[in-house]
Amino acid sequence: MAAQRAARTKNEADHPSSPVLQFGPDKPLKLDAGTILSPFQIAYQTYGSLNDARSNAILVCHALTGDQHVANTNPVTGKPGWWEVLIGPGKIIDTNRFFVICANVIGGCLGSTGPASTNPATGKPYGLDLPIITIRDMVRAQAMLVDHFGIEKLFCVLGGSMGGMQVLEWAASHSERVFCALPIATGARHSSQNIAFHEVGRQAVMADPEWHGGKYLDFGKRPEKGLAVARMAAHITYLSEAALHRKFGRNLQDREALTFGFDADFQIESYLRHQGMTFVDRFDANSYLYLTRAMDYFDLAADHGGRLADAFAGTKTRFCLVSFTSDWLFPTEESRSIVHALNAAGASVSFVEIETDRGHDAFLLDEPELFAAINGFIASAARVRGLSL
Amino acid sequence: MSVNRAQRVDLEVVTDLIPANSRVLDVGSGDGVLLELLQETKQVDGRGLELSQRGVNECVARGLSVIQGDADTDLKFYADKGFDFVVLSQTLQATRNPKIVLDELLRIGNRAIVSFPNFGHWRVRFSLLVKGRMPVTKDLPYSWYDTPNIHFCTIRDFVNLCEELGATVEKATALDANGQKIGLSMPWWFWNFFGQQAVFLLRR
Numbered sequence: 001m002a003a004q005r006a007a008r009t010k011n012e013a014d015h016p017s018s019p020v021l022q023f024g025p026d027k028p029l030k031l032d033a034g035t036i037l038s039p040f041q042i043a044y045q046t047y048g049s050l051n052d053a054r055s056n057a058i059l060v061c062h063a064l065t066g067d068q069h070v071a072n073t074n075p076v077t078g079k080p081g082w083w084e085v086l087i088g089p090g091k092i093i094d095t096n097r098f099f100v101i102c103a104n105v106i107g108g109c110l111g112s113t114g115p116a117s118t119n120p121a122t123g124k125p126y127g128l129d130l131p132i133i134t135i136r137d138m139v140r141a142q143a144m145l146v147d148h149f150g151i152e153k154l155f156c157v158l159g160g161s162m163g164g165m166q167v168l169e170w171a172a173s174h175s176e177r178v179f180c181a182l183p184i185a186t187g188a189r190h191s192s193q194n195i196a197f198h199e200v201g202r203q204a205v206m207a208d209p210e211w212h213g214g215k216y217l218d219f220g221k222r223p224e225k226g227l228a229v230a231r232m233a234a235h236i237t238y239l240s241e242a243a244l245h246r247k248f249g250r251n252l253q254d255r256e257a258l259t260f261g262f263d264a265d266f267q268i269e270s271y272l273r274h275q276g277m278t279f280v281d282r283f284d285a286n287s288y289l290y291l292t293r294a295m296d297y298f299d300l301a302a303d304h305g306g307r308l309a310d311a312f313a314g315t316k317t318r319f320c321l322v323s324f325t326s327d328w329l330f331p332t333e334e335s336r337s338i339v340h341a342l343n344a345a346g347a348s349v350s351f352v353e354i355e356t357d358r359g360h361d362a363f364l365l366d367e368p369e370l371f372a373a374i375n376g377f378i379a380s381a382a383r384v385r386g387l388s389l
Numbered sequence: 390m391s392v393n394r395a396q397r398v399d400l401e402v403v404t405d406l407i408p409a410n411s412r413v414l415d416v417g418s419g420d421g422v423l424l425e426l427l428q429e430t431k432q433v434d435g436r437g438l439e440l441s442q443r444g445v446n447e448c449v450a451r452g453l454s455v456i457q458g459d460a461d462t463d464l465k466f467y468a469d470k471g472f473d474f475v476v477l478s479q480t481l482q483a484t485r486n487p488k489i490v491l492d493e494l495l496r497i498g499n500r501a502i503v504s505f506p507n508f509g510h511w512r513v514r515f516s517l518l519v520k521g522r523m524p525v526t527k528d529l530p531y532s533w534y535d536t537p538n539i540h541f542c543t544i545r546d547f548v549n550l551c552e553e554l555g556a557t558v559e560k561a562t563a564l565d566a567n568g569q570k571i572g573l574s575m576p577w578w579f580w581n582f583f584g585q586q587a588v589f590l591l592r593r
C-alpha cells in the first residue's frame with residue numbers, strides 16, 4: 001500500500017494530469033541559493049481564453065499545500081478545485097471573461113519540478129539533492145510560464161497565504177508586469193512563531209524512520225506518520241480557537257464516556273487524525289519540507305535593504321489586501337504593515353479586514369465579504385484597464 | 390461622520406476646488422460618497438482613509454481604493470507631497486489632535502481642503518447663551534455625551550490655527566443654514582456668525 005502510494009507520488013511528480021511546460025538546458029531557472037535548476041518543468045492549468053490584446057490574464061498563486069487545480073476537479077483527491085467557489089464561468093473571477101492561469105510551484109509535488117521529480121543526473125528522485133527553493137524562485141519560474149503565453153502584463157495576480165507571498169514578490173520584482181495585485185491573509189515575512197510551527201512539522205517528518213534521510217522514494221516508502229503529525233500541528237494554526245470550540249468543544253467521538261486510554265476520545269482528535277491521514281494521501285513529505293522552508297526564508301523588506309516601502313518604490317500596481325480578524329498565523333497587523341509601506345511608496349492600495357471566526361483558512365471558504373471586496377476591486381481595476389464586460 | 394447626503398452641500402464646494410485628474414486623498418472617507426463624486430465628475434486618482442471597517446469594506450466593494458486607518462495615527466505613513474489634494478471633510482472636529490492632523494495634511498498634499506461645522510454659528514451661540522445647553526442642531530445632531538466630535542472650533546479659531554501652522558488660506562467658503570455660499574465681501578465676523586459650515590483651501 002505504502003509502496004503503491006510512493007509510486008504514485010513519483011508518477012504525479014514526473015507525469016502529472018496537467019499540461020506541462022518543459023524548460024531545457026538553454027532555459028535554466030536561476031535560484032536564490034546561488035545555483036541553477038535545469039532542466040525543469042512547470043505543471044499548470046488554464047481556464048478561459050486569452051484575448052487578442054493578451055490583457056485579460058489572471059495568475060492565481062496557490063498556498064503551501066495547494067496545487068494548480070484551482071477550478072477543476074482535483075485528479076488526485078477527486079474533490080472540487082480549491083478555489084472553485086471564486087473562480088469559474090459566471091463566478092466572481094469569471095473565466096468567460098478572464099484567462100486564469102494557475103501553476104504548481106517549483107518545489108511542489110504535482111508536476112512542477114520538486115524533490116519527488118526524477119533528477120536527470122541520477123535517474124532517481126531528487127530528494128534533498130534539490131537546491132533550496134525560495135518564493136522568489138517560484139515567481140521567477142511563473143514569469144517564464146507567463147512569457148510562454150506571450151503575456152507582457154498580467155491583469156491580476158492573486159493568492160492567499162504562501163500564494164499571497166508570491167503575489168507580493170510579483171509586485172516587488174516584476175511590478176511592471178502586474179496591473180493589480182490581491183494578496184490575501186499573508187505577510188511580507190514569516191514571523192518567528194510561524195517559523196517555529198514549521199520547524200515542528202519538519203522535525204516530525206524527519207523523525208519518522210520511513211523518511212530515510214529524504215531518500216524514501218528510492219525504497220518505495222513514505223514517512224506518512226511524520227507528515228500526518230506535521231499536518232495536524234499546522235492545521236490547528238489554520239483555524240481559530242473560537243471556531244474549534246464552536247465546531248468541536250469537548251464533544252466525545254462516537255462514545256458516551258472517556259475511555260481512560262489514548263484513543264481519539266474527543267471529536268477534535270478524530271478530526272485532526274483524519275486531516276493528517278487524508279493529507280499524506282495527496283502530498284509529498286519532502287515537498288512539505290521545501291515549501292515550508294521557502295515561506296520561512298521569505299522576508300521582502302530584507303531583500304530591499306530592510307525597508308519594505310523600497311520593495312514597492314515607484315510601483316503603478318493597484319493593490320488590495322485582505323486579512324481576517326481571527327487569523328493568528330497572518331494577523332491583520334502583518335497586512336497593515338504592508339499597507340503602510342505601500343502608502344509610503346505612494347501606491348494605490350485598498351485594505352479590507354474581514355470579521356470572521358474561521359481563522360486563516362477563511363480565505364478558502366465562502367466568505368461573502370471577501371467575495372464582495374474581490375469583486376469590487378477586480379471590477380474597478382478592469383474598468384481602468386479597459387477590459388470590457 | 391454620519392451626516393446624510395442632502396446635508397453635505399460642502400461636498401460640492403470641495404469638488405469645485407479640485408481640478409480634473411488630480412491625485413486626491415480623502416481622510417475620513419466614510420461610505421465613499423465624496424470619492425465617488427470626485428471620480429465621476431473629475432476622474433481623479435482617489436484614495437481614502439477611513440476609521441470604520443464597515444465603511445472601508447463597503448467602499449472597496451464599490452471599487453474605491455480605501456484603507457482602514459486613523460487620521461490621528463496613520464497619516465505619518467504617507468509620503469511628503471504624495472497627493473495634489475488631501476481632503477478632510479467634516480472630520481477635523483472628531484480627531485484627537487487637530488493641530489497635528491492639519492500639519493500632516495499640509496505635508497502630504499500640495500493643497501489641503503478642510504471642511505468643518507462652525508461652532509461660532511449663531512444657533513450654537515444662542516443655544517449656549519439662552520438655553521444654557523450644548524447645541525444639538527441639524528449639523529451637530531449628537532448629545533454632548535455620545536458625540537464623536539471632541540474638538541469643535543469656530544471659523545476664527547481655525548484661521549488662527551492655520552496662521553500658527555504657517556498655512557496660507559488660498560480660498561475659504563462659508564455656507565449658511567440653507568447651504569448657500571455667504572458673499573465673499575462679507576467680513577470674517579459675519580462668516581463666523583452666519584456660516585454653519587466652512588470649507589478652506591490651504592497650502593504651505
